[in-house]
Amino acid sequence: MTAIKHALQRDIFTPNDERLLGIVNVCKAGKKKKNCFLCATVTTERPVQVKVVKVKKSDKGDFYKRQQTWELRDLTVVDAKDASKENPEFDLHFEKVYKWLASSTAEKNSFISCIWKLNQRYLRKKLEFVNVSSQLLEELPKAEESVPSDESRSVAGGDEDALEEYQELSAREEQDIEGMMEMCEFAVSNAEAFAEKLFKELQVLDGANIQSIMASEKQVNILMQLLDEALAEVDTIEGKLSSYEEMLQSVKDQMDQISHSNRLIQISNTNNGKLLDEIQFLVNYMDLSKGHIRALQEGDLTSPRGIEACISASEALLQCMNVALRPGHEQLVAVNQQQKLFAELRDTFARRLTNHLNNVFVHQGHDQSSTLSQNTAELTLPKHSPLHRDLLRYAKLMEWLKNTHREKYEGLSRTYVDYMNRLYEREIKDFFEVAKIKMAGTSKEAKGKFATLPRKESALKQETETGLHGSSGKLTGSTSSLNKLTVQGSNSRRSQSSSLLDMGNMSASDLDVADRTKFDKIFEQVLSELEPLCLAEQDFISKFFKLQQHQTVLPPLAQPETEEADGSVPSRMPPQADHRHSVSSEKDMVRLMMNKIFQSIEPELNSLIALGDKIDSFHSLYMLVKMSHHVWTAENVDPASFLSTTLGNVLVTVKRNFDKCISGQIKQMEEVKISKKSKVGILPFVTRFEEFAELAETIFRNAERRGDLDKAYVKLIRAVFMNVEKVASESQKTPRDVVMMENFHHIFSTLSRLKISCLDTERREAKHKYTDHLQSYVINSLGQPLEKLNHFFEGVEARVAQGVREEEVSYQLAFNKQELRKVIKEYPGKEVKKGLDNLYKKVDKHLCEEESLLQVVWHSMQDEFIRQYKHFEGLIGRCYPGSGITMEFTIQDMLEYFSSIAQSH
Numbered sequence: 001m002t003a004i005k006h007a008l009q010r011d012i013f014t015p016n017d018e019r020l021l022g023i024v025n026v027c028k029a030g031k032k033k034k035n036c037f038l039c040a041t042v043t044t045e046r047p048v049q050v051k052v053v054k055v056k057k058s059d060k061g062d063f064y065k066r067q068q069t070w071e072l073r074d075l076t077v078v079d080a081k082d083a084s085k086e087n088p089e090f091d092l093h094f095e096k097v098y099k100w101l102a103s104s105t106a107e108k109n110s111f112i113s114c115i116w117k118l119n120q121r122y123l124r125k126k127l128e129f130v131n132v133s134s135q136l137l138e139e140l141p142k143a144e145e146s147v148p149s150d151e152s153r154s155v156a157g158g159d160e161d162a163l164e165e166y167q168e169l170s171a172r173e174e175q176d177i178e179g180m181m182e183m184c185e186f187a188v189s190n191a192e193a194f195a196e197k198l199f200k201e202l203q204v205l206d207g208a209n210i211q212s213i214m215a216s217e218k219q220v221n222i223l224m225q226l227l228d229e230a231l232a233e234v235d236t237i238e239g240k241l242s243s244y245e246e247m248l249q250s251v252k253d254q255m256d257q258i259s260h261s262n263r264l265i266q267i268s269n270t271n272n273g274k275l276l277d278e279i280q281f282l283v284n285y286m287d288l289s290k291g292h293i294r295a296l297q298e299g300d301l302t303s304p305r306g307i308e309a310c311i312s313a314s315e316a317l318l319q320c321m322n323v324a325l326r327p328g329h330e331q332l333v334a335v336n337q338q339q340k341l342f343a344e345l346r347d348t349f350a351r352r353l354t355n356h357l358n359n360v361f362v363h364q365g366h367d368q369s370s371t372l373s374q375n376t377a378e379l380t381l382p383k384h385s386p387l388h389r390d391l392l393r394y395a396k397l398m399e400w401l402k403n404t405h406r407e408k409y410e411g412l413s414r415t416y417v418d419y420m421n422r423l424y425e426r427e428i429k430d431f432f433e434v435a436k437i438k439m440a441g442t443s444k445e446a447k448g449k450f451a452t453l454p455r456k457e458s459a460l461k462q463e464t465e466t467g468l469h470g471s472s473g474k475l476t477g478s479t480s481s482l483n484k485l486t487v488q489g490s491n492s493r494r495s496q497s498s499s500l501l502d503m504g505n506m507s508a509s510d511l512d513v514a515d516r517t518k519f520d521k522i523f524e525q526v527l528s529e530l531e532p533l534c535l536a537e538q539d540f541i542s543k544f545f546k547l548q549q550h551q552t553v554l555p556p557l558a559q560p561e562t563e564e565a566d567g568s569v570p571s572r573m574p575p576q577a578d579h580r581h582s583v584s585s586e587k588d589m590v591r592l593m594m595n596k597i598f599q600s601i602e603p604e605l606n607s608l609i610a611l612g613d614k615i616d617s618f619h620s621l622y623m624l625v626k627m628s629h630h631v632w633t634a635e636n637v638d639p640a641s642f643l644s645t646t647l648g649n650v651l652v653t654v655k656r657n658f659d660k661c662i663s664g665q666i667k668q669m670e671e672v673k674i675s676k677k678s679k680v681g682i683l684p685f686v687t688r689f690e691e692f693a694e695l696a697e698t699i700f701r702n703a704e705r706r707g708d709l710d711k712a713y714v715k716l717i718r719a720v721f722m723n724v725e726k727v728a729s730e731s732q733k734t735p736r737d738v739v740m741m742e743n744f745h746h747i748f749s750t751l752s753r754l755k756i757s758c759l760d761t762e763r764r765e766a767k768h769k770y771t772d773h774l775q776s777y778v779i780n781s782l783g784q785p786l787e788k789l790n791h792f793f794e795g796v797e798a799r800v801a802q803g804v805r806e807e808e809v810s811y812q813l814a815f816n817k818q819e820l821r822k823v824i825k826e827y828p829g830k831e832v833k834k835g836l837d838n839l840y841k842k843v844d845k846h847l848c849e850e851e852s853l854l855q856v857v858w859h860s861m862q863d864e865f866i867r868q869y870k871h872f873e874g875l876i877g878r879c880y881p882g883s884g885i886t887m888e889f890t891i892q893d894m895l896e897y898f899s900s901i902a903q904s905h
Contacts, residue, residue, distance in 0.1 A: 001025070001107075008039065008055060008064060017044045018051075022114030025103040029089055036067065038100065040114045042122070050118045052092070070094050073123055078112055080131040109136055278326070285323040286338045288345070292316050296349040301356045307393050310349070314400040317345055321404075350405040353397055357412055360391065361419045379434050379522070381529045382427055388540040399546040413545055417596045420537075425600045432604040435526050436611055439519055516695075519612060520622040526608065527630045527647075534598060534643040541593055547586040587640060594642035605650045613657045617664060618692070620657040621699045621709075627651045628705040655708065662712045665692065666719040674727055680734040681848030683727055686743050689720050690750045697754055710758040717762045720747065721769075737777035738846045742853060744770040778860045781839060782868065786832070790868075792823045793875055800879075809879040817883050820876070829889035833897040836865075840901050855902070862898045866891055 001023070009020045022040035027033040036056040043049045050072035055064050070092075077093035086105040090112065092098045102108035112129070116137050119127045129137065292313035299313065300306025321342050329335050402409045541547065612619040631651050634644035669685040693713070700709045724747075728739035744766045751763035792815070799809050809815050840858065847854050869891060876885055889897075 004037070008037065012053075012055060012064060012066060013039075013041055018042065019044060021118065022111050024100075024107045024111035026100040029099040029101045033101075035103075037064075038111065040072075040111065040118060042118065048122050050122050052115075072115070072118060073125060075115070075127060077128045077130060078115060078132065080108070080112060080129070080133075083131045083133045109133075112136065278329075281326075282329070282332075282335065282338075286320050286335065288313075288316060288320055288342070293345060296345045301353065301394075304393065307397070310353075311396045311400075314349065314397060317342060317349070318400055318403060321346065346404055350401060350408050353394075353401060354408045354412055357391075357394060357398075358415055360394075361416055379431070379438060379525050379529070381431050381533050384533075384540075385536065388536065388544075391544055392540070395544050395546065398544055402546055409545075413593065417593050420597045421599065424597055428598070428600050428604055431529065432526075432608055435522060435608060439522050439608070439612060440615065516616065516618065516622065519616070519619055520626070520699075523608075523612065523619075523623055524626050526605075527626055530601065530605075531630060531634070531643060534594070534601075534646075535637070535641075537597065538590060538594055538642055541590055545593075547590045547593075591640070591642050591645065598642065598646070602646050602649060605646075606653050609650070609653055609657065613661075617657075617661040618695060620654060620661045621696055623654045624651075624658045624705060624708065625699050625703045627654045628703060632704045658708065658712070662715055665689075665716060669719050669723040672723065672727065674731060676732050679846065679848060680727065680731050680739045681742065682746050682850050683724060683739075683743055685723060686720060686746055689716055690746070692716065693750060693754055693756065697756070713756060713759055714762075717747075717759055721762070721765070734846055735777065735780075737773040737780065740773040741770055741777060741857075742848060744773065745853060774857065774860060778857065778864045781843065782861055782864050786827055786835070786868070788823050789827055789872065792820065793872055796875055796879055806878045807881060810883070815879075817880055817885060820880065820883075820885055824885065824888060827888060829893050829897075832889055832894075833901070836897050837901050837904075858898065858902055862895070865894060865898075869894065 005020060005023050008023070013020050018041040020039055020041050024038050025035060026038050027035050034056075036054055039053045039055055041051050041053055043051075052070045052072060052075070053066055054068040056067045057063075058065050074094050075092060077091070079091040079093070081087045081089045081091070088102040088105050088108055090100055090102065090108050092100065102111070112132060113136055116127075116129065116132075119125060291309075295306075295309040295313035296317060299310040301310060320338075325335070398409065398412070401412070609623055612623060627647060627650060631644065631647045634641060634647055638644060665685070665688065668688070672683065672685055674680055674683075696709055696713075700706055703709070724740065724743045728736040728743075731739050748763060748766040748770055751759050751766065756763075796809055796815055799812060799815065800806055804812070810817055810820075839861070843857055843861075844854060847857065869887065872887065876883075
């Protein structure tokens with residue numbers, strides 16, 4: 001145990017600055033014995049910590065490791081189990097109870113004693129020892145008296161702190177003491193005598209010191225006299241220093257006066273510099289040249305050079321007005337006069353500019369109205385690029401007006417919108433009249449109706465003129481000139497197009513492909529003319545009125561300045577004034593102006609679309625493709641533009657017409673009626689679906705909105721399927737299987753030829769229905785030529801299904817060999833051929849010529865007949881073995897019958 005204790009101290013506790021004081025070899029009670037050691041340790045550093053450590057031998061080697069540690073202050077109870085008998089078991093109560101079994105009772109008692117001692121020395125807490133002998137707990141004082149432990153020595157070390165207060169003797173002091181003790185050998189043996197001798201010597205030294213002091217009194221008097229002389233000299237020096245200080249004080253006063261004068265001069269120079277800076281600032285930023293003033297008052301707004309001079313002058317004026325005045329500038333009379341001059345110049349130039357631009361708008365409106373009749377014969381819209389080019393010269397002046405006179409700027413924008421609205425309204429109406437006439441010319445029925453229009457032209461013209469004057473009566477002043485735009489030539493076209501609205505729906509069969517292609521070109525030309533017109537106008541509005549296509553904060557409006565009662569002019573309002581525009585969207589302003597200018601485009605487009613839909617409902621396919629393409633193009637340029645929004649709204653109308661066209665097709669399918677006296681054949685709505693699909697695939701070949709067509713396909717094909725089954729069920733002349741077979745074969749052929757990917761499921765379904773009904777028709781038809789033979793063998797199969805063995809069927813009275821021979825004799829080859837010939841004729845009556853399925857059906861009947869023949873022979877061989885009964889004809893005979901019948905017809 002001693003060797004283990006030294007090993008544990010060296011390997012585990014010494015590295016952690018701990019000393020091992022007690023150890024016991026234990027294992028857990030009641031479990032598989034795994035030996036370990038409980039160690040009682042204390043730390044070498046203060047404050048001392050007492051711990052109980054569980055140490056276990058490692059499984060991987062011969063070294064020990066700490067497994068668990070408890071603080072002794074956490075120990076509450078030590079239970080030795082039995083104080084009178086030797087029992088190696090004991091319990092330690094920490095946070096829970098740990099039960100141990102020591103290797104011997106002596107080791108247990110030694111460890112418990114160690115725990116008791118450590119508690120008494122370091123903790124002195126109330127630790128309960130249960131079932132422990134009192135003799136064991138009383139050994140501690142005796143042990144301490146006999147042998148001082150390491151702990152006691154360490155505790156005694158605390159007295160060393162008190163010794164640190166004494167100083168160590170120097171080497172000389174030690175020598176003097178040793179010499180004195182050598183002189184007095186009895187110092188050690190007789191300390192009293194030694195002390196008495198020292199006291200006598202000290203008295204002798206004191207007396208000598210007193211005599212020495214009394215002898216030096218003369219020298220002290222001489223020293224005092226010298227000190228008095230020194231004091232007198234100091235007084236003399238102080239007097240001289242005072243006179244010097246008075247002289248320096250006068251110099252100091254003069255220097256202070258000079259410094260004050262210099263400071264005043266410096267302040268004056270600084271103020272003069274600042275005043276000069278202020279004057280230069282006002283002169284540089286609030287002085288407007290005479291040339292600029294003359295340009296603002298009298299500048300030519302018609303010539304390019306005059307416009308450039310006005311632009312430079314307006315920018316200089318705006319810069320002068322927007323200069324940030326410093327505190328106090330508003331109180332200067334010159335500044336107020338300049339501000340008043342700037343305000344007058346601003347108001348004067350704003351009035352001149354507004355009047356001039358109003359005249360430009362009126363003049364350009366007159367010029368444009370004179371050219372309207374030149375474009376009425378062709379499907380083109382007049383170009384306004386010259387007008388835009390002329391007006392864009394004033395763009396910077398409009399920006400100046402926007403920043404200075406918001407009211408006049410907004411008034412000009414309203415005037416421009418008003419003039420251009422009437423101009424574009426006339427042009428667009430005439431343009432759409434031409435488009436409607438050309439579009440109506442694609443219909444033969446429309447051409448016939450137009451022959452009667454000249455007789456009604458005068459009345460319609462009068463009504464049209466009345467409507468025009470009534471609609472434009474709100475124009476006043478100079479704008480009345482736009483009311484007198486020429487209407488010759490357009491009135492007759494308008495009366496012709498208005499008559500088109502009373503035309504009924506025209507059948508798609510009345511129009512050939514060329515007419516639809518012509519309509520497509522007309523509609524495309526209409527959209528192609530409108531698109532650049534709207535984009536050019538929107539671009540002009542953005543540039544001319546300085547409405548950028550992004551969110552911005554409008555600057556504060558500079559209001560016209562008025563004189564106060566005393567004749568002074570108030571200062572210009574700072575940017576943070578109360579009159580401030582809230583955050584707005586200039587993009588919305590552009591769209592609002594475009595909506596007002598082109599408010600007739602959307603109604604005219606909807607009217608044109610309605611006319612095209614009335615002429616031919618299939619026109620909605622063309623319009624959907626073209627409109628989708630132009631909407632897609634417009635959204636790529638600007639998703640929120642007027643053109644994109646307007647075309648998007650019209651696209652909704654076109655999509656509704658397209659959906660209405662699909663619904664009309666479905667309604668026609670549901671309302672179809674078949675003749676009870678003639679065979680059905682290919683149903684008309686199946687043929688119409690084929691025509692629709694062929695036309696749609698041609699139109700939508702490269703379209704952006706293919707999804708709309710795919711959805712329509714699914715609706716139509718489902719309606720076709722449902723109504724084919726409905727008509728087949730109601731057919732009386734033609735068998736249901738024939739109607740289903742022929743129509744689904746036609747549908748399958750159409751879908752296979754067109755290769756419409758979204759209808760692959762329906763194509764497979766059509767093929768499945770066609771195959772099923774072909775097989776059903778063949779089986780039902782073949783039951784008639786060999787009817788008795790079919791019934792006989794059906795009875796045989798029924799007996800076998802009931803449990804009769806096949807070889808015993810011949811013993812059944814109704815199915816014996818004589819009955820079989822009797823049935824077979826009724827169907828010789830000649831009779832079979834005759835029956836097949838009648839069957840061919842009947843099938844020929846059932847089938848229609850358009851689908852050409854007669855040979856397909858006849859070949860299927862041949863295969864089915866051969867299958868039945870082989871089936872009958874098989875039953876004869878199994879149920880009538882060895883009877884030698886065979887059919888009256890062979891398979892080769894059947895092939896010849898089928899071939900000859902087909903050739904003869």
